[in-house]
Amino acid sequence: MDxxxxxxxxxxxxxxxxxxxxxxxxxxxxxxRNVRGIPFSQRAKDADRMAVLExxxxxxxxxxxxxxxxxxxxxxxxxxxxxxxxxxHLVSKELAGLERESRPxxxxxxxVQDQVGVMVNEEDHLRLHGMWSGFDLEDAYAExxxxxxxxxxxxxxxxxxxxxxxxxxxxxxxxxLRASVLIHLPGLVLTKEINKVLQGLSQxxxxxxxxxxxxxxxxxxxxxxxxxxxxxxxxxxLIDHLGKIVRQVIEYEEQARDVLLRTAPEExxxxxxxxxxxxxxxxxxxxxxxxxxLSGVRLGVGLKLLPGPGVYTLNxxxxxxxxxxxxxxxxxxxxxxxxxxxxxxxVRRLLEAESS
Amino acid sequence: MLCDNxxxxxxxxxxxxxxxxxxxxxxxxxxCAQQKGVETGGAVLKTPLGNFLGAVVKGxxxxxxxxxxxxxxxxxxxxxxxxxxxxxxGRLGCDQCYVSFDTHLRDLLRRLHGSSQHVGxxxxxxxxxxxxxxxxTGDDSRSRLLELKAQLRRAVEGENFExxxxxxxxxxxxx
Numbered sequence: 001m002d003x004x005x006x007x008x009x010x011x012x013x014x015x016x017x018x019x020x021x022x023x024x025x026x027x028x029x030x031x032x033r034n035v036r037g038i039p040f041s042q043r044a045k046d047a048d049r050m051a052v053l054e055x056x057x058x059x060x061x062x063x064x065x066x067x068x069x070x071x072x073x074x075x076x077x078x079x080x081x082x083x084x085x086x087x088x089h090l091v092s093k094e095l096a097g098l099e100r101e102s103r104p105x106x107x108x109x110x111x112v113q114d115q116v117g118v119m120v121n122e123e124d125h126l127r128l129h130g131m132w133s134g135f136d137l138e139d140a141y142a143e144x145x146x147x148x149x150x151x152x153x154x155x156x157x158x159x160x161x162x163x164x165x166x167x168x169x170x171x172x173x174x175x176x177l178r179a180s181v182l183i184h185l186p187g188l189v190l191t192k193e194i195n196k197v198l199q200g201l202s203q204x205x206x207x208x209x210x211x212x213x214x215x216x217x218x219x220x221x222x223x224x225x226x227x228x229x230x231x232x233x234x235x236x237x238l239i240d241h242l243g244k245i246v247r248q249v250i251e252y253e254e255q256a257r258d259v260l261l262r263t264a265p266e267e268x269x270x271x272x273x274x275x276x277x278x279x280x281x282x283x284x285x286x287x288x289x290x291x292x293x294l295s296g297v298r299l300g301v302g303l304k305l306l307p308g309p310g311v312y313t314l315n316x317x318x319x320x321x322x323x324x325x326x327x328x329x330x331x332x333x334x335x336x337x338x339x340x341x342x343x344x345x346x347v348r349r350l351l352e353a354e355s356s
Numbered sequence: 357m358l359c360d361n362x363x364x365x366x367x368x369x370x371x372x373x374x375x376x377x378x379x380x381x382x383x384x385x386x387x388c389a390q391q392k393g394v395e396t397g398g399a400v401l402k403t404p405l406g407n408f409l410g411a412v413v414k415g416x417x418x419x420x421x422x423x424x425x426x427x428x429x430x431x432x433x434x435x436x437x438x439x440x441x442x443x444x445x446g447r448l449g450c451d452q453c454y455v456s457f458d459t460h461l462r463d464l465l466r467r468l469h470g471s472s473q474h475v476g477x478x479x480x481x482x483x484x485x486x487x488x489x490x491x492x493t494g495d496d497s498r499s500r501l502l503e504l505k506a507q508l509r510r511a512v513e514g515e516n517f518e519x520x521x522x523x524x525x526x527x528x529x530x531x
Contacts, residue, residue, distance in 0.1 A: 036451060036481070039435050043449035123447070145477075156481045158451035161502055163465065164474025166451045170465055171419050173454075175476040205470075232471025 010090050010112050011131075014319065016311040018134020022302045023250055025182040025222065025315065027132045028089070029144040032124040032167045032176035036156040040168040041105075041123055049107030052125045056118065059154035060111050065147040069113035074104035080334055083324035085110060089131060095122045115140075116147050123168050124176075126151070135250070137179055137243050141235065164231060174231025179239050181246050182211070186221040186299045187256030190268075197252055198223075205229050206245055220291030220318070225249065257303060272300025279347050284340040290321045290347060313354040317347060359385035420446035422467060423460050432456035473506035501530045 013026045034040060035055060038048050060066035074082055074096055082096040082104065090110055097104035109120040116130040128147055132140040158166040164174035172178070188194040198208055207228040210218045225246060227238045260268045275296025278285075285293075298314050300306035319325060321343050323334040330342045359367045360383050367383035420443040428440040437449030439457055448454065454461055465472040504527050511520040 034451060039450045040448055040453075042441075042445060042447035043435050043437055152479060153482050157479055159479040159481075160451075160454055160474075161498075162473055162505075163454050163461070164476060165479065166448075166454050168447045169419055170448070170461060171468055173465060174469065174474045177476075229469040231465055231469035231474055234476045238476075 009088060010117070011088055011319065012115055013131040013133045014312065014315040015133055016315055018132055018136045020250060021134035022298070022311055023184055023253060024135040024246070025184060025318075026089075027134065027136045027140045028129060028180045028182070028224075029137070029140045030127055030129040030178045030180075031144055031148050032165065032172045032178075033126040033128065033148070033152070034158040034166060034168070035125045036158045038125065041121065041125070042168060044121075046106045049105060049121045053107040053109055053120050055155050056120050056126060056151070057109075057111070059151050060118065063147075063150045063154065065116065065150050066111055066113050066118065069111040069117075072110040072112075074108040074110065075106050077104075080324050080327060083334060084328060087319060087322040087324050090117055091119055092122060092127075095119050095127075116144055118147070118151075124172070126155075135181060135246065137181070137239050137246075141179065141239055145235070172230050175233075175235050175238065177230055177235050177238055178226050179242050180209075180224045180226035181242070182222055182224050183246065183249065183253075184220075184222055184295065184298055185249070185253050186295050187253045187260055189221050191256045191259055193252065193256055197249060201225065201245070202228070204241075204245055206242065219288055220295040222291075222295075257299070261303060268299075268303070269305050272296050272303070272305050276300065276306055280351055281348070282344045285321075285344040285347065286340055287321055287323060287343065290343060291318070294318060308355045309351055310354065313350065317350060320350070321347060357383050359383060359388050361385070361388035419464065419468060420444060423464055427457070427460050430457060430460075471506075471510075473502075473509060475503070475506060501527065504530065 016022075018024070018027070035052055038044065038052055041049075044052070057071065060069055072085060072091075074085075074091065079098070082091070083098060085091045086093055086096045086098055090112060093099055095104065095108050095110070097108065105121060107121045111118045111120065115132065116128065119127040119129065128144050128151070130140050130144040130147075132143075160166055165176040167173050167176055185194060185197075188197055201208055205228050206225055208218075209224045209226070211220070211222050211224065225242070227242050230238070233241070275293040279290070279293045279297060294314055294317055297306060297309070298311070301308070301311065301314070320329070323339060326332075326339055326342050326346060327334045327336060329346070332339065332342065336342075357367045359365050362385060365385035365387065367385055369384045369386065423439060423443050425440075425443065428438065428443065430439045431437065432449055432453045433456065434452035435449035437453065439460060442448055442453070442457070448457075462472045504523055508520055508523040508527065511517070511523055
């Protein structure tokens with residue numbers, strides 16, 4: 001596998017060019033689709049999966065949006081390479097076969113072009129997705145929808161006049177749309193207001209997850225907020241609603257940061273400088289520790305308490321300090337006991353190189 | 357922190373149990389948590405900045421489990437999977453399952469989404485013309501019909517029977 005085939009490694013969203021990118025890391029849109037007449041993942045035989053892959057690949061190659069897509073066949077890739085794609089948020093854990101002893105299923109693939117991709121043979125036959133920098137729901141949706149419209153003319157999708165797009169799990173039926181925003185909320189966590197905000201989300205039909213989506217943990221104060229329901233509302237309504245609530249959450253976060261600055265300015269300043277100091281000088285570091293320190297520095301940068309580093313640098317550190325990335329860079333295995341040392345050295349190097 | 361149970365792997369889950377009026381908190385790794393029946397599928401929070409949320413998702417709760425067991429024996433003629441299979445796995449076997457189990461699924465979809473009527477983008481199969489936006493008169497009347505049916509369902513659910521009767525008549529005309 002050659003990730004360098006992907007422009008920006010498939011991660012243009014890291015560049016912090018989007019709106020509100022100090023607080024919102026990225027916006028992600030996902031559409032679930034299935035090929036009409038072929039059993040869903042749960043029931044599909046290997047031949048069915050291969051048929052899905054063939055149809056999708058054929059359609060993609062004759063399409064404008066995926067005509068020059070790079071294809072990754074996960075069932076032919078080694079585990080560390082699959083983990084790399086997962087760490088870049090390009091494939092789910094399930095598709096990459098990273099859950100415990102599992103292996104990728106035959107026909108499991110990823111097609112990527114620019115900022116959009118299709119996971120093939122995931123829980124649904126197709127999972128179209130795109131990630132955008134910052135808080136940018138409209139652009140992200142427009143782009144993914146364009147791919148959907150084009151593919152839908154080439155591959156017959158399973159659709160029902162009442163239930164909409166049919167998905168393997170009824171929680172995704174209807175629009176098949178999951179819009180999510182990866183948001184950094186240290187202010188709300190520190191002021192202990194986060195609980196209220198998260199509880200409020202479920203009352204307005206939204207849900208939250210960790211950094212890697214479903215089933216993942218919340219680390220580094222990053223929360224992924226997304227719509228819970230997919231049926232009974234139009235795509236625009238779902239996106240508008242999420243956008244409205246996220247704008248509110250951003251406002252709460254900004255208010256919480258103001259409160260922190262007003263009530264405990266020295267503590268906050270000390271906390272962010274300590275985090276920065278540790279990142280710059282520590283000799284061993286777990287990924288979790290790195291994430292939490294990066295969260296502290298990100299807060300300091302957002303509050304202009306720290307002179308640097310830039311948000312792009314912080315975003316890169318989030319991705320490149322993950323086990324598979326470090327291991328690949330340093331020619332090690334992901335379970336290598338020296339990874340914490342490698343991680344700390346990498347963080348020091350990057351901060352040194354990119355600090356103003 | 358190491359897992360309280362195996363003392364080998366890192367603990368990632370705080371399981372708080374209330375026994376005999378006293379609270380016991382166990383720090384468990386993923387494997388041991390699962391052995392103790394804790395579902396780790398949800399977003400499990402872990403933050404050193406404060407134990408602000410002891411989110412532990414208890415028990416398995418797939419969408420399938422919300423379907424009553426009464427229809428367990430029903431099978432989808434297209435793929436052979438039963439409603440029981442769906443209750444167990446939370447996953448349907450094929451697109452035809454939505455037709456085969458439509459009564460059960462309609463009820464489930466309403467509980468999950470608050471509605472079973474798709475009002476989003478309409479889809480036309482390749483070769484069957486465009487979706488709602490560019491469709492001809494056939495498509496227009498079809499989507500109008502669907503919209504009216506959705507309104508009718510909402511009216512009935514909201515016990516607005518006067519409106520429901522009016523909508524029913526309009527649907528009859530279109531059909």
